Amino acid sequence: MESLHAAPAEQELLDSYSNAVIRAVDLVGPAVVKLEAGQGAGSGFLISSDGLLVTNSHVIQGASHVRVIFSDERSARGEVLGDDADTDLAVVRVAGNQLPHASFGASGAVRVGQIAIAIGNPYGFQATVTSGVVSALGRSLRARSGRLMDDILQTDAALNPGNSGGPLVTSTGEVIGVNTAMIMPAQGLSFAIASNTARFIVSRLLRDGRIRRSYLGIGGSKTPVSRRIVREMGLAVASGVRIETVETPSPASSAGLRARDLVIAFAGKPVTGLDDLQRALTDERIGQPTPISIIREGERLTCVVVPWADRPSDRH
DSSP states (O other), X not given: OOOSSOOHHHHHHHHHHHHHHHHHHHHHGGGEEEEEETTEEEEEEEOSTTSEEEEOHHHHTTOSXXXXXXXXXXXXXXXXXXXXXXXXXXXXXXXXXXXXOOOBOOGGGOOTTSEEEEEEOGGGOTTEEEEEEEEEEEEEEEOTTSOEEEEEEEEOSOOOTTOTTOEEXXXXXXXXXXXXXXXXXXXXXXXEEEXXXXXXXXXXXXXXXXXXXXXXXXXXXXXXXXXXXXXXXXOSOSEEEEEEEEOSSSHHHHTTOOTTOEEEEETTEEOOSHHHHHHHOOGGGTTOOEEEEEEETTEEEEEEEOOBSSOGGGOO
């Protein structure tokens, strides 16, 4: 009859894994909080001893203040300093000093197969821990705003409603991601916003209260380019963005762009669809003359557009 006990070597391996998870939870667990905003709830984690914390934008649901519940069950009122629906990140400040906090690691150094530990408050059960591995890197995921989020980590560490906004950490307790979503019908498919992205977005939210992106003033849709045109013009793309509307005034109208123009490149990089164009419209493009290549009535043209910082409706 086979023994129900693990062999010594297997037991040692299991103990090493368990100890790694335990150490990480001991380090990061006290920094993880529960957030309540209106009818919604989720997780977050402190990133400074004086009360700065990170969560998902969809957790705060556009609120200006949230209730923060610490791991020792104390609660406090938190002020939302800024959020960005396009990356599903938000920053909250809660009063305090010498608070336990976590540190961002470098997501660029993450390897597929390394241990990943998720800490959060699924279904309201505070300080719940799940573990697994990083199962893929560089995924793309659609934010609730409709914009495509890049550089997403995929993990098989189980996430459930309420985990959103909590940290995904390494065995050494470094935060490599902000848990954001799971695919409900699937098993072992959970996603986190990479820490390198989170660190950048958090710094901009603290500086500006929002993320500034450049703006052209066009509406459009992905449209295939005929094989004949691709061949004759030597294009690097087989599709582009067909402009449906041009706002007035806007950078696009000032540059002479028109409805029915087909955008195939921006700033020297191919554009195959709206996601490519959105990725290129960073704050670095604001006020910078930028070439935009189009096909108009069978002819390839290049215009120069100077993106704005905001839509006219966003200006104060």
